[in-house]
Amino acid sequence: MSAAAPTAPASRVVRPRKPRPSRLLIGGLVVAAAFTWWAGHSLGFSLRPLIENWSNGWVVIEQFLHPQWSFVWRVREAWVETIAIAIVASGVGVILGLVFAFMASRVTDRSTGLFRATRWFLSVLRSLPDIAYVLIFVALVGIGSLAGILALILFNIGIAAKLTSETIDAVDSGPLEAADASGAGTWARARWAVMPQITPNYLSYCLYIFELNIRSSVVIGIAGGGGIGQVINVQFSRFEYENVAAITVALFVVVLLIDQLSQYLRRRFV
Amino acid sequence: MSAPPVTASSTRTARPAEPSKAKATLVWIALLVIFGGAAFLSNARWSQITGVFTDGWRYLELMLEGLVQNPFAEPWSGYWTLAIEKMLESVYMAWVGTLIGALISIPFGFLAARNVAGPVTVQLTRAVLNLIRAVPELVFAIIIMLPIFGFGPVAGTVALGVGAVGTLGKLTAEALEGIDPGPVEAARASGARRLSVLRWAYWSQVLPEVVAFWLYRFEINIRASAVLGIIGAGGVGQLLGQLFGQREWEQIGITLAVIIAVTLMVDAISGGIRHRIIAGSGSGAKATEEETASL
Amino acid sequence: MIELKDVTVRYPNGVVGLDGVNLTIPDGEFVVVVGLSGAGKSTLIRTINGLVPVTSGALLVDGEDVAGASKRELRAIRSRVGMIFQSFNLVKRTSVMNNVIMGQLHDIPSWRALVGLWSKAEKEKGYQALERVGIVEKTWTRASELSGGQQQRVAIARALAQDPSVMLADEPVASLDPPTAQMVMKDLQRINRELGITTLVNLHFLDLARQYGDRVIGMRGGKVVFDGTGAEADDAVFERIYGRSLTADDTLAETA
Numbered sequence: 001m002s003a004a005a006p007t008a009p010a011s012r013v014v015r016p017r018k019p020r021p022s023r024l025l026i027g028g029l030v031v032a033a034a035f036t037w038w039a040g041h042s043l044g045f046s047l048r049p050l051i052e053n054w055s056n057g058w059v060v061i062e063q064f065l066h067p068q069w070s071f072v073w074r075v076r077e078a079w080v081e082t083i084a085i086a087i088v089a090s091g092v093g094v095i096l097g098l099v100f101a102f103m104a105s106r107v108t109d110r111s112t113g114l115f116r117a118t119r120w121f122l123s124v125l126r127s128l129p130d131i132a133y134v135l136i137f138v139a140l141v142g143i144g145s146l147a148g149i150l151a152l153i154l155f156n157i158g159i160a161a162k163l164t165s166e167t168i169d170a171v172d173s174g175p176l177e178a179a180d181a182s183g184a185g186t187w188a189r190a191r192w193a194v195m196p197q198i199t200p201n202y203l204s205y206c207l208y209i210f211e212l213n214i215r216s217s218v219v220i221g222i223a224g225g226g227g228i229g230q231v232i233n234v235q236f237s238r239f240e241y242e243n244v245a246a247i248t249v250a251l252f253v254v255v256l257l258i259d260q261l262s263q264y265l266r267r268r269f270v
Numbered sequence: 271m272s273a274p275p276v277t278a279s280s281t282r283t284a285r286p287a288e289p290s291k292a293k294a295t296l297v298w299i300a301l302l303v304i305f306g307g308a309a310f311l312s313n314a315r316w317s318q319i320t321g322v323f324t325d326g327w328r329y330l331e332l333m334l335e336g337l338v339q340n341p342f343a344e345p346w347s348g349y350w351t352l353a354i355e356k357m358l359e360s361v362y363m364a365w366v367g368t369l370i371g372a373l374i375s376i377p378f379g380f381l382a383a384r385n386v387a388g389p390v391t392v393q394l395t396r397a398v399l400n401l402i403r404a405v406p407e408l409v410f411a412i413i414i415m416l417p418i419f420g421f422g423p424v425a426g427t428v429a430l431g432v433g434a435v436g437t438l439g440k441l442t443a444e445a446l447e448g449i450d451p452g453p454v455e456a457a458r459a460s461g462a463r464r465l466s467v468l469r470w471a472y473w474s475q476v477l478p479e480v481v482a483f484w485l486y487r488f489e490i491n492i493r494a495s496a497v498l499g500i501i502g503a504g505g506v507g508q509l510l511g512q513l514f515g516q517r518e519w520e521q522i523g524i525t526l527a528v529i530i531a532v533t534l535m536v537d538a539i540s541g542g543i544r545h546r547i548i549a550g551s552g553s554g555a556k557a558t559e560e561e562t563a564s565l
Numbered sequence: 566m567i568e569l570k571d572v573t574v575r576y577p578n579g580v581v582g583l584d585g586v587n588l589t590i591p592d593g594e595f596v597v598v599v600g601l602s603g604a605g606k607s608t609l610i611r612t613i614n615g616l617v618p619v620t621s622g623a624l625l626v627d628g629e630d631v632a633g634a635s636k637r638e639l640r641a642i643r644s645r646v647g648m649i650f651q652s653f654n655l656v657k658r659t660s661v662m663n664n665v666i667m668g669q670l671h672d673i674p675s676w677r678a679l680v681g682l683w684s685k686a687e688k689e690k691g692y693q694a695l696e697r698v699g700i701v702e703k704t705w706t707r708a709s710e711l712s713g714g715q716q717q718r719v720a721i722a723r724a725l726a727q728d729p730s731v732m733l734a735d736e737p738v739a740s741l742d743p744p745t746a747q748m749v750m751k752d753l754q755r756i757n758r759e760l761g762i763t764t765l766v767n768l769h770f771l772d773l774a775r776q777y778g779d780r781v782i783g784m785r786g787g788k789v790v791f792d793g794t795g796a797e798a799d800d801a802v803f804e805r806i807y808g809r810s811l812t813a814d815d816t817l818a819e820t821a
Contacts (some may be wrong), residue, residue: 013701015692018662028543036369039362043423043504050418050428057418064413077313084312091305127533129496131507132526135514139329141321146314150322218406219497223511226313236412236501248409255404452654453667456720459614460727461644462670466678470667474656 060241067246075231075247079254081145082227085220086213089149093156094206100157101164107176108168108190126158130216134223148225152216156209163205164198171197203269207262214258218251333523349521352509353528359423360505361536363498364491367427371434372484378435379442379480380468385454386446395439403436407494411503423504430491430498441483445476482544489540492533566592567613567731567763572622574612574787582608582617584787590780592730593761595754597768597778597795601807605787606767610733613765614646615639627730644671647724647762649753651736653716657709661700661719664708665691668726694722698752714745721752732756734766738773743817746770750777770817771803 039045102108103118133151141147171194179193221229228247235243309316339346381387382395411429419425453471462470499507506529513522567590574582583605590596598606611617612624612631619632626642634642647668655664666673666683669690677683683691695701698718703711708719717737724732734753738746750766754777757764768774774781774795781798783791783806791798791806804810 013696013699015696015701016704019705035365039365043359043362043366043427045366045424045427047428049420049424053418053420057414060417061414080311081313084308084310085314087304087308088312088314091301091308123534123537124530127493127530127537128526129493129507129529131497131500132510132529135510137322139514139517140325141318142315144315144318145312146316146318149312149314150319215404215406218408219500222408223500241413244412248405248413252401252404256400450654450657452650452652453656455616456648456650456654456723457667457670459616459643459646459648460668460671460723461640461642462667463640463675463678465675466670466673469679469681470659470663470670471656474659474663478658 063241064245066242067249068242069246071243071246072250078228078231082217085145085148085152085227086210089152090156090206090210090213093153094160094209097157097160098164098202100161101168102190104161104165105168107171108194122158122161125154126162130155131219131223134220134225138224143224145226148220148227151220151225152213160205160209164202167198167201168194204266207265211258211262214255329519332519336520336523337527349524353525356506356509357528357532360495361492361532363423363427363430363495363505364488367430368434368484368488368491370428370431371438371487375435375438375442378439379446382439382443383446386472399436399439402432407433408497408501411498412501416503421502426495426498426503426505429503430495434487434491438483438487442480445479446472449475478547482547485540485544489537492536566590566627568625570623572612572624573620574608574617575620581787583612586789588789590763592763595757595764595777595779596782597766597774598782598784599768599771599774599806600784604784606784607735610735610765610767614643614648614733640671644727645730647727647729647732649720649724649734649737651739653720655708655716655719659708660705661708662691662704664719665694665723665726668723690726694725697725697756698722713741714748717741717749718752725756729762732762732764736767746817770815772816772818774798
């Protein structure tokens with residue numbers, strides 16, 4: 001019934017030795033492990049407080065479980081402000097971002113110098129966290145939503161330019177050739193040979209950036225950039241956790257709603 | 271001398287009417303109204319924007335002044351050391367936090383993949399992942415981590431870890447859903463246990479992508495860790511907050527320079543490794559790039 | 566021995582895959598199953614391995630009931646039934662050896678499988694299976710670097726590493742060019758002869774079916790409509806199985 005084991009091969013070819021795993025991989029893993037140990041050590045990392053101080057945390061969490069819902073409506077102006085900030089900042093950010101995107105793609109930017117300079121500028125722009133921009137603008141124009149708007153604009157330019165320029169890099173070169181063959185200038189070529197190809201992606205990036213801006217409203221406000229985050233900051237420093245909880249849950253709902261809205265718009269227009 | 275233009279045809283046929291531009295115009299007007307309304311409702315004091323141009327140059331000059339001083343002489347050497355120390359702390363926080371998030375996200379990813387778990391489990395897990403994704407790390411840090419771990423980098427690290435679970439879990443689930451189902455069927459057909467199938471037919475197929483996601487999340491977490499410093503959860507953000515409070519522009523210049531340099535360096539290294547991993551695995555690097563855009 | 570007694574398979578969407586099939590396949594036989602796509606060939610093979618559940622009837626593999634088997638029993642039955650697929654179904658991102666060892670996962674404890682700690686015996690079995698299909702020099706290559714024919718041979722080795730008593734092959738050569746297809750069929754035949762493994766192969770090329778099948782089973786609409794030797798299966802028989810006249814697409818040689 002059961003067959004003999006597949007032993008006794010017909011002809012014996014030399015079996016290859018198992019190759020050693022590449023030195024690069026081993027070296028990389030060792031470095032990663034060492035770095036992890038060193039990082040944990042420097043941070044004084046320990047999960048023990050999780051068990052020991054659980055009761056401390058629980059006191060706060062318990063307050064969070066009893067949100068003061070009425071507070072959400074009491075600060076309705078801050079909600080409007082948050083959404084308005086996001087609209088203005090993403091509106092300006094994506095338009096400037098588009099200009100930078102055209103300057104940061106080899107397809108549309110045939111001047112090597114400008115191309116390099118733009119790329120360099122954009123990576124520096126992206127390397128600073130949003131909070132740094134808020135702090136800078138709070139220092140320049142004072143606490144309030146203007147600082148938040150300006151900070152988000154810079155932040156949005158970085159993302160919009162990166163995503164869009166990558167899309168431009170990947171466009172079909174056929175229409176480009178046709179435009180070149182008819183003697184179109186750089187601007188005409190960008191507008192009529194490139195722009196139609198990237199519009200769907202670009203619009204979806206715009207929506208994505210708007211979502212991001214709503215999400216980062218907490219960060220913006222905590223550093224003094226206006227909106228609902230500023231309310232959270234004030235309530236948090238007064239230990240009014242019930243209010244913070246209500247706002248957090250409401251923010252979660254707002255984010256979900258905006259996600260749904262933008263998914264709907266994406267299906268509809270993109 | 272000139273010939274008649276080639277486009278002029280001898281006979282006129284009925285031409286289709288030009289499509290109306292009314293709809294596009296309406297959309298543009300609506301967008302402008304929304305934008306204008308938002309600009310008004312945002313309560314921004316637009317007149318203060320002049321501050322950017324007046325103070326902006328002065329502060330920029332001060333910041334650059336800090337940069338050109340001899341970095342080995344007091345007090346500048348102290349500024350540089352402090353900035354580097356705090357930035358490294360941010361990098362450590364990001365690294366350990368990402369690692370924690372990565373480990374926790376593995377089971378979540380499997381439970382959220384439609385071709386692994388049942389529909390009820392998938393929906394529940396996805397709901398949890400979406401919840402985590404919608405709540406900023408900052409809120410995790412405020413609500414849960416600070417009361418338990420106290421002020422300092424450990425609270426920030428754990429908050430970054432929890433925050434990373436949302437996106438990493440989602441991306442892992444999507445990668446798992448995109449695998450070739452053939453090997454799964456082959457492994458099941460040979461009578462392999464469920465755990466073995468998950469390890470060898472599923473995990474082997476997605477490992478390179480998933481590791482690339484981890485690295486990408488690490489790059490993001492470096493920026494996110496700065497935010498956590500503002501509420502006292504460690505890292506370079508804490509230093510930045512203090513310096514801006516005291517308007518120490520020269521030291522701010524130095525600190526920002528350190529942040530930019532270290533971030534660019536880590537991005538370059540991590541990005542290089544990511545491209546190697548994806549290229550080495552011999553499957554669409556492009557697809558992964560596009561997916562990470564949504565992190 | 567494989568026994569099907571009045572086996573019917575109805576898919577959840579109502580499609581009938583097998584319709585009252587009665588078959589007995591003795592040990593060591595090389596059986597080719599032919600039929601149009603959708604005739605139930607694939608369902609037959611998948612049902613024997615328990616990948617498709619039986620709706621009614623009895624199905625015995627080596628005397629064990631597949632239809633009523635528990636999950637654990639089913640895994641044990643599957644571990645003795647090797648399976649080969651049209652699209653090879655290798656994990657392309659890992660080595661040939663790991664792929665071959667995947668055939669033995671049934672017998673490897675979970676914790677060792679999890680970390681990929683293979684024993685010497687398991688690797689030895691892998692080597693031997695690869696030697697059997699003549700591709701041992703590729704043991705440590707990534708599966709993605711192999712050609713189609715090489716991948717299918719690795720897949721055969723994976724099935725061999727299970728120490729199977731039955732080998733099932735679902736259109737094993739449909740994705741391969743004619744010379745490679747011949748080679749893979751020869752491998753399967755040789756393994757059947759040398760090791761006495763009962764072999765069931767789905768094919769749609771009738772010349773290959775005649776050439777290699779000790780026994781040819783024709784299926785149409787989920788029913789067995791022909792059961793005889795390769796010699797008996799002439800063009801008239803195939804026309805009856807296919808329900809139409811033959812074309813060049815039905816043979817491997819002429820499509821080459």
